[in-house]
Amino acid sequence: MRFRRLRAIALKELLQIWRDPRSLMIALLMPFTQMFLLGYGVTLDLKHIPVCTFDREASQNSQSLLKHFEASSYFAIARNVRTYPELISAIDRSDCKIAIVVPPDFSERLNDTGTSSVQAILDATDDNTANIAYGYAVAIVSGYSNDVALDALGRQGGELQQIQPVAVQSRVWFNEDLDSRNFIIPGLVAVIMALVGAQLTSLTISREWERGTMELLVSTPVTPSEVMVGKLAPYLALGWIDASFCLIIATLWFGVPFRGTLFTLFATTTLFLTVVLGIGYLLSVLIRSQIGASQVALLLTMLPTTLLSGYVFPIDQMPTIIQDITYLVYSRYYVTIIKAIFLKGAGIAALAVPILFLLVYAAAVMTLAARAFRKRLD
Amino acid sequence: MTAESPIIQVDGLVKRFAAFTAVDRLSFSVNRGEIFGLVGPDGAGKTATMRMLAGVMRPDGGAIVIDGVDAVADPEGIKPHVSYMPQRFGLYEDLTVDENIRFYADLFEVPPALRRERASRLLAASGMSNFGKFRAGQLSGGMKQKLGVACALVHTPKILLLDEPTTGVDPVSRRDFWRILYGLREDGVTIVISTAYLDEAERCNRLTLLHSGRALYCDTPTELKKRMPGALIAISSMDGRAVRSAITGKPGVSQVLLVGDGVHAVVDNSDLRIPQLREAIGLAGVQVSGIAVAVPSIEDVFVALLETGQAQ
Numbered sequence: 001m002r003f004r005r006l007r008a009i010a011l012k013e014l015l016q017i018w019r020d021p022r023s024l025m026i027a028l029l030m031p032f033t034q035m036f037l038l039g040y041g042v043t044l045d046l047k048h049i050p051v052c053t054f055d056r057e058a059s060q061n062s063q064s065l066l067k068h069f070e071a072s073s074y075f076a077i078a079r080n081v082r083t084y085p086e087l088i089s090a091i092d093r094s095d096c097k098i099a100i101v102v103p104p105d106f107s108e109r110l111n112d113t114g115t116s117s118v119q120a121i122l123d124a125t126d127d128n129t130a131n132i133a134y135g136y137a138v139a140i141v142s143g144y145s146n147d148v149a150l151d152a153l154g155r156q157g158g159e160l161q162q163i164q165p166v167a168v169q170s171r172v173w174f175n176e177d178l179d180s181r182n183f184i185i186p187g188l189v190a191v192i193m194a195l196v197g198a199q200l201t202s203l204t205i206s207r208e209w210e211r212g213t214m215e216l217l218v219s220t221p222v223t224p225s226e227v228m229v230g231k232l233a234p235y236l237a238l239g240w241i242d243a244s245f246c247l248i249i250a251t252l253w254f255g256v257p258f259r260g261t262l263f264t265l266f267a268t269t270t271l272f273l274t275v276v277l278g279i280g281y282l283l284s285v286l287i288r289s290q291i292g293a294s295q296v297a298l299l300l301t302m303l304p305t306t307l308l309s310g311y312v313f314p315i316d317q318m319p320t321i322i323q324d325i326t327y328l329v330y331s332r333y334y335v336t337i338i339k340a341i342f343l344k345g346a347g348i349a350a351l352a353v354p355i356l357f358l359l360v361y362a363a364a365v366m367t368l369a370a371r372a373f374r375k376r377l378d
Numbered sequence: 379m380t381a382e383s384p385i386i387q388v389d390g391l392v393k394r395f396a397a398f399t400a401v402d403r404l405s406f407s408v409n410r411g412e413i414f415g416l417v418g419p420d421g422a423g424k425t426a427t428m429r430m431l432a433g434v435m436r437p438d439g440g441a442i443v444i445d446g447v448d449a450v451a452d453p454e455g456i457k458p459h460v461s462y463m464p465q466r467f468g469l470y471e472d473l474t475v476d477e478n479i480r481f482y483a484d485l486f487e488v489p490p491a492l493r494r495e496r497a498s499r500l501l502a503a504s505g506m507s508n509f510g511k512f513r514a515g516q517l518s519g520g521m522k523q524k525l526g527v528a529c530a531l532v533h534t535p536k537i538l539l540l541d542e543p544t545t546g547v548d549p550v551s552r553r554d555f556w557r558i559l560y561g562l563r564e565d566g567v568t569i570v571i572s573t574a575y576l577d578e579a580e581r582c583n584r585l586t587l588l589h590s591g592r593a594l595y596c597d598t599p600t601e602l603k604k605r606m607p608g609a610l611i612a613i614s615s616m617d618g619r620a621v622r623s624a625i626t627g628k629p630g631v632s633q634v635l636l637v638g639d640g641v642h643a644v645v646d647n648s649d650l651r652i653p654q655l656r657e658a659i660g661l662a663g664v665q666v667s668g669i670a671v672a673v674p675s676i677e678d679v680f681v682a683l684l685e686t687g688q689a690q
């Protein structure tokens with residue numbers, strides 16, 4: 001590897017990034033948009049979810065339950081329907097995202113057995129909203145449930161019962177309290193790094209193909225590893241800038257504690273960036289179109305990072321087989337690392353195991369990426 | 379190795395794309411310090427050949443030896459000494475003229491002081507001294523070509539490979555471009571240039587005529603013209619079409635081409651056929667201002683060679 005050539009590639013790439021304001025903006029605004037969207041999304045996006053109610057009992061109990069929905073700022077009652085077909089067409093026409101059906105024997109069962117249930121019908125076309133709406137509905141029903149229990153307590157003068165009169169099964173993971181935010185926001189850094197890293201580098205080689213500059217480049221004495229390192233260096237710098245933004249937003253805006261050292265944060269972030277930048281680069285080499293490469297990069301980095309890294313969905317609550325799969329997800333190690341740095345102030349020594357896993361990953365990806373690039377047109 | 383030995387030796391070169399053979403057992407050699415032309419119509423296999431010479435495409439057969447290095451086995455070994463200018467503009471349009479030159483100088487590890495001196499000389503030579511801060515994408519077609527050459531020359535290569543550099547460039551820029559090439563030849567650079575313009579073939583020291591991936595012929599333009607089967611007769615007339623219909627199909631006339639000031643006809647024997655043609659034209663009542671044997675152009679030779687299927 002010759003430093004002159006490596007620097008030439010890096011400088012050229014930097015100039016191209018700098019002169020393409022759109023991609024530069026995306027890269028630099030990513031921490032802000034993602035942090036605010038995902039860090040706040042739950043409260044910002046999802047107030048006044050339209051809900052349809054179908055009160056098949058029309059009793060005092062059922063009305064009082066539905067009042068809870070009316071009173072909540074999470075929901076807005078879109079319609080009160082009287083038949084199932086009416087309800088189905090309301091969902092089909094997207095008049096509401098969720099429908100709450102109170103069964104005809106709601107009060108009867110509550111009185112007889114002390115427990116009862118309501119039915120929630122969800123519009124699953126928008127999974128995310130549906131999930132969150134369901135979570136809110138469960139929370140409201142459980143609030144109502146507490147009222148009933150207190151009521152009963154008042155009437156009977158007995159002790160507070162352990163059982164919940166109206167069943168609640170789902171954990172409310174979107175809970176807006178500070179603890180869950182502290183838990184989620186550091187993990188968001190991983191999501192943002194994965195997005196920035198793989199997205200941008202997935203374009204670098206395919207851009208050369210699409211713009212017709214590859215033919216000249218491969219006719220020079222430049223070596224594949226010079227191309228790789230030279231092209232990744234500017235994006236690593238961009239990643240560091242984004243990491244700094246994330247840190248600032250997380251601590252100053254969201255008030256998440258940062259108990260670790262900057263050194264640990266940047267050293268581990270560099271390692272993680274090496275993996276995602278390398279994956280993006282590898283895809284760019286293999287897929288010669290910019291759109292194709294960035295789509296696959298999105299799929300390979302964002303999906304596992306959001307779903308399987310444990311950044312918001314706890315790994316220990318996943319089915320065993322999925323838990324096993326998460327060991328292959330490189331983001332998992334970084335999420336572990338970054339949460340430990342933020343919340344526990346962990347240092348390099350304490351994080352040796354996940355760091356080692358990331359190192360192995362980084363070495364493998366770099367080796368593959370350096371070898372995948374051939375100085376050939378065919 | 380003596381100075382006389384060819385700097386490029388191509389032997390039985392083959393390139394296939396799936397079942398299609400784009401370059402078919404092509405052989406030629408290029409001497410040190412000459413301008414060598416790869417001449418042929420679109421699809422003849424010029425670009426494929428150039429790419430193999432530049433070491434960016436692997437041949438399916440044959441040998442290429444450049445300056446004593448086996449370019450098929452060791453394509454990286456030749457790259458420091460060769461500059462390649464692809465047919466499609468290959469520079470970075472979002473970089474300035476200066477930045478592009480610097481980029482290629484760095485890739486060939488030209489010392490910065492040398493680079494600055496050469497860059498200003500090269501830009502001055504092509505009248506682009508004031509364009510250093512322009513983005514390459516803002517340049518005209520002719521200027522892009524000159525920038526391409528400047529980038530190619532900033533590391534003083536032994537061999538310059540130019541793939542159809544003048545395609546789509548206006549005639550004045552083309553002439554300027556050739557002037558630059560003659561200057562380079564003076565400096566001892568060996569140039570391989572491909573072109574679909576047959577008139578440019580005459581400007582080369584030696585050339586190979588390519589058609590469907592095969593060499594029809596390989597020699598100097600003068601020798602090539604001697605290969606003309608039969609003779610070329612130029613008939614000057616205001617009414618070329620009438621002349622053409624009067625003589626087409628007459629005995630000994632193998633080919634009739636409309637040209638600017640009349641008709642070019644290829645005949646087997648000029649002494650025998652000129653009086654006959656004069657008679658045929660007179661019978662048709664067409665006015666002509668002259669009938670004479672003409673020096674064939676490369677285009678005439680190329681067409682005649684294709685016609686007679688006289689592949690080498």
Ligand SMILES: Nc1ncnc2c1ncn2[C@@H]1O[C@H](COP(=O)(O)OP(=O)(O)O)[C@@H](O)[C@H]1O
Binds near residue numbers: 419422424426
């Ligand atoms: N990558 C490729 N895949 C398939 N066919 C190709 C490819 N490149 C060139 N060809 C074919 O090979 C032939 C020669 O192409 P080329 O060398 O570009 O000709 P020229 O440069 O003389 O116009 C053409 O018929 C072209 O269609």
Ligand SMILES: [Mg+2]
Binds near residue numbers: 424425426465542
């Ligand atoms: Mg071509």
